[in-house]
Amino acid sequence: MTTKVAETKHAKDTPPVAGPRKHKDSTGSDKVVGTVSHTALILWSLIVVLPLLWTLMTSFKSTEEIFASTFALPEGLNFANYVNAWTTAGIGDYFLNSVIVVGSALIIVMVLGSMCAYVLARFTFRGSRAIYYLMLAGLTFPIFLAIVPLFFILQNMGLLNTLPGLIITYVAFALPFTVFFLYSFFRTLPYEIGEAAAIDGAGDWRTFFQVMLPMAKPGIASVAIFNFLGLWNQFLIPVALNTNVDNYVLSQGLARFASQMGYAVDFGALFAAVVITVAPVLVVYVIFQRQLQGSVSQGTMK
Amino acid sequence: MSPFIQAFYYSMTDWSGFTPVMNFIGIDNYVRLFQDDTFVKSLGNNVVLVIVLPIVTIILSLILATLVTVGGRSKGQISGLKHAGFYRVVSFFPYVIPAIAIGLMWRQVFAPNGLVNGALTGLGLDQFINYAWLGEVATAMPVSMFVIIWGFVGFYMVLFVAAIKGIPAEIYEAARLDGAGRFRTAVSVTIPMIRDNVQTAYIYMGILALDAFVYMEAMNPGGGPAFSTIVMPQVLLDTAFSQGQFGRASAMGVILALVTLTFAGLVFLINSLTGGTKKDVRL
Numbered sequence: 331m332t333t334k335v336a337e338t339k340h341a342k343d344t345p346p347v348a349g350p351r352k353h354k355d356s357t358g359s360d361k362v363v364g365t366v367s368h369t370a371l372i373l374w375s376l377i378v379v380l381p382l383l384w385t386l387m388t389s390f391k392s393t394e395e396i397f398a399s400t401f402a403l404p405e406g407l408n409f410a411n412y413v414n415a416w417t418t419a420g421i422g423d424y425f426l427n428s429v430i431v432v433g434s435a436l437i438i439v440m441v442l443g444s445m446c447a448y449v450l451a452r453f454t455f456r457g458s459r460a461i462y463y464l465m466l467a468g469l470t471f472p473i474f475l476a477i478v479p480l481f482f483i484l485q486n487m488g489l490l491n492t493l494p495g496l497i498i499t500y501v502a503f504a505l506p507f508t509v510f511f512l513y514s515f516f517r518t519l520p521y522e523i524g525e526a527a528a529i530d531g532a533g534d535w536r537t538f539f540q541v542m543l544p545m546a547k548p549g550i551a552s553v554a555i556f557n558f559l560g561l562w563n564q565f566l567i568p569v570a571l572n573t574n575v576d577n578y579v580l581s582q583g584l585a586r587f588a589s590q591m592g593y594a595v596d597f598g599a600l601f602a603a604v605v606i607t608v609a610p611v612l613v614v615y616v617i618f619q620r621q622l623q624g625s626v627s628q629g630t631m632k
Numbered sequence: 633m634s635p636f637i638q639a640f641y642y643s644m645t646d647w648s649g650f651t652p653v654m655n656f657i658g659i660d661n662y663v664r665l666f667q668d669d670t671f672v673k674s675l676g677n678n679v680v681l682v683i684v685l686p687i688v689t690i691i692l693s694l695i696l697a698t699l700v701t702v703g704g705r706s707k708g709q710i711s712g713l714k715h716a717g718f719y720r721v722v723s724f725f726p727y728v729i730p731a732i733a734i735g736l737m738w739r740q741v742f743a744p745n746g747l748v749n750g751a752l753t754g755l756g757l758d759q760f761i762n763y764a765w766l767g768e769v770a771t772a773m774p775v776s777m778f779v780i781i782w783g784f785v786g787f788y789m790v791l792f793v794a795a796i797k798g799i800p801a802e803i804y805e806a807a808r809l810d811g812a813g814r815f816r817t818a819v820s821v822t823i824p825m826i827r828d829n830v831q832t833a834y835i836y837m838g839i840l841a842l843d844a845f846v847y848m849e850a851m852n853p854g855g856g857p858a859f860s861t862i863v864m865p866q867v868l869l870d871t872a873f874s875q876g877q878f879g880r881a882s883a884m885g886v887i888l889a890l891v892t893l894t895f896a897g898l899v900f901l902i903n904s905l906t907g908g909t910k911k912d913v914r915l
């Protein structure tokens with residue numbers, strides 16, 4: 331079996347080569363192309379941003395205002411919807427559950443994943459290839475195939491409908507991707523450094539924690555962000571394996587809130603709930619976007 | 633891995649999940665599934681999704697990525713557009729938003745009193761006042777597909793931007809010296825050079841399309857008008873956890889996995905038949 335490695339394109343995140351240089355050698359057709367391109371891109375940006383802005387704006391309106399006019403600005407910065415969503419609809423509790431579950435799963439998966447990837451990438455032992463391919467298989471199979479048996483595994487362990495059960499499942503599903511991503515990352519680190527550490531008397535553990543981990547920091551950071559986004563957005567696993575309302579995570583709580591009341595739904599609060607769900611990930615993204623964009627190609631093209 | 637193997641075994645039994653009795657009934661579950669109209673409908677919808685979504689998403693993101701990276705001046709160094717970074721960041725927004733939130737948000741945007749109808753009536757198209765985009769058989773599926781595409785174009789755009797930047801600038805300059813125009817360059821240089829990336833993207837997107845569950849659940853709970861948007865995972869979860877028919881549900885899981893594998897296999901096959909670049913490196 332050949333391992334497909336789309337030759338490690340280390341897409342350096344070079345800043346776009348645009349910039350106001352001399353414009354005198356721009357031809358007429360360039361201007362046309364430029365205008366058309368900008369129009370297309372601006373149009374797409376609008377399609378992306380407008381629904382978000384509209385949702386944000388509507389989240390400050392009362393239900394009567396929402397039905398009165400689609401576009402009218404809210405009468406003021408009215409946070410009643412947020413209070414309703416946070417307390418009455420229980421979004422606050424779900425938010426907390428999400429933070430606990432995603433936070434714990436993230437820490438566990440990063441520690442396990444980086445150690446696992448390091449060992450697989452750096453040491454050859456009986457069965458190391460087999461483990462690697464098993465991980466790969468875990469990455470490709472759809473979750474749906476596993477959801478029914480998983481339900482009973484958790485039930486037998488007494489972890490069904492509990493937060494720890496959910497954390498374990500999250501870890502299990504995020505692990506293959508983490509190992510996969512970091513595996514290729516650890517392979518690119520120079521072997522000489524490991525040897526140098528060994529000569530200086532560092533054991534395997536020390537080499538890993540004090541030499542290799544700091545060197546792999548960029549890779550670890552991007553995989554952590556990816557896992558955060560992926561787990562925060564997870565929906566199917568909690569829906570199937572976590573049916574106790576008290577333990578709902580945010581995405582579940584949001585779905586429940588939306589379906590629970592049908593047309594009698596408190597629309598303002600629903601919009602507010604959507605904003606509460608979207609805001610943390612957008613903030614995380616905007617802060618770390620450079621890191622993330624640079625690693626998209628590295629992480630997914632393996 | 634063991635859940636996957638267990639799923640395969642369960643799919644051959646009449647297990648209801650809550651009794652210890654589990655009789656081996658061979659392929660009976662599969663036969664019955666294909667006599668079930670709802671399931672066949674959902675399978676059909678999944679096939680439509682897996683064909684349409686990747687094609688549209690990838691074409692759209694390729695165009696946007698090309699514009700961003702090589703849309704600049706045709707003299708001097710190959711350059712991207714101004715503000716390319718801004719477009720990339722904004723386009724990536726939907727990818728980080730939880731799918732459930734995307735679904736709910738767009739459900740409101742396409743609601744009878746939502747943003748879309750507001751805009752259309754504002755333009756004087758009064759027939760759209762109170763039109764329920766997701767409530768009509770004719771528009772429910774196209775609208776749902778649009779929303780899923782909206783969610784993923786930015787991600788693939790960033791992916792292709794990175795791939796295009798990996799192409800040596802000399803190749804573009806050579807093409808330019810040979811007199812190739814922009815369109816010719818995009819078709820004859822860019823696409824062949826990032827062919828493997830496109831293939832991988834296609835497979836990823838296909839798998840995501842099979843997993844359209846969250847979006848569908850958010851926008852059209854219950855399968856949409858006349859089951860026009862129902863997808864297999866919805867039937868699966870209902871069969872398993874509402875009706876307690878775990879054997880049949882596992883059979884659906886197996887069928888879904890087979891469709892996925894067939895799809896991935898087809899993409900690989902087509903790519904190699906049409907002369908895909910084989911630059912694989914053996915570890």
